[in-house]
Amino acid sequence: xxxxxxxxxxxxxxxxxxxxxxxxxxxxxxxxxxxxxxxxxxxxxxxxxxxxxxxxxxxxxxxxxxxxxxxxxxxxxxxxxxxxxxxxxxxxxxxxxxxxxxxxxxxxxxxxxxxxxxxxxxxxxxxxxxxxxxxxxxxxxxxxxxxxxxxxxxxxxxxxxxxxx
Numbered sequence: 001x002x003x004x005x006x007x008x009x010x011x012x013x014x015x016x017x018x019x020x021x022x023x024x025x026x027x028x029x030x031x032x033x034x035x036x037x038x039x040x041x042x043x044x045x046x047x048x049x050x051x052x053x054x055x056x057x058x059x060x061x062x063x064x065x066x067x068x069x070x071x072x073x074x075x076x077x078x079x080x081x082x083x084x085x086x087x088x089x090x091x092x093x094x095x096x097x098x099x100x101x102x103x104x105x106x107x108x109x110x111x112x113x114x115x116x117x118x119x120x121x122x123x124x125x126x127x128x129x130x131x132x133x134x135x136x137x138x139x140x141x142x143x144x145x146x147x148x149x150x151x152x153x154x155x156x157x158x159x160x161x162x163x164x165x
């Protein structure tokens with residue numbers, strides 16, 4: 001599994017005005033790391049109730065953090081809708097629902113101005129990479145990134161508006 005701490009999220013906050021953080025595949029480490037940055041809200045979702053229960057107990061006191069259990073196929077869709085369209089988000093995808101999450105993101109975040117970081121363990125199949133290009137190939141640059149000592153991943157960064165037109 002990759003390590004989100006390989007990224008200076010402040011760069012995305014400053015350059016792309018990412019004021020929200022959204023992740024699928026909840027983790028204490030990634031939430032704690034995101035808390036070091038001035039995100040308005042930090043949303044996390046996981047399909048494993050034992051993980052979400054732990055995260056809720058760990059972060060119950062922090063009103064910036066909201067933990068959701070994936071109880072149905074549209075849960076990520078509903079979570080991502082919580083980010084106002086006028087703002088951008090850093091989105092960390094590290095669970096087993098990558099194609100489904102990408103499809104839902106492309107429908108709810110039509111401005112496609114979010115920075116998306118994909119854990120390599122979740123995008124090593126050709127079909128997943130094809131999904132990335134299908135949904136974001138015209139609006140984002142897609143490049144490889146190191147996610148810590150042993151992890152690799154992909155970063156999808158919004159293209160300048162004039163490049164999209």
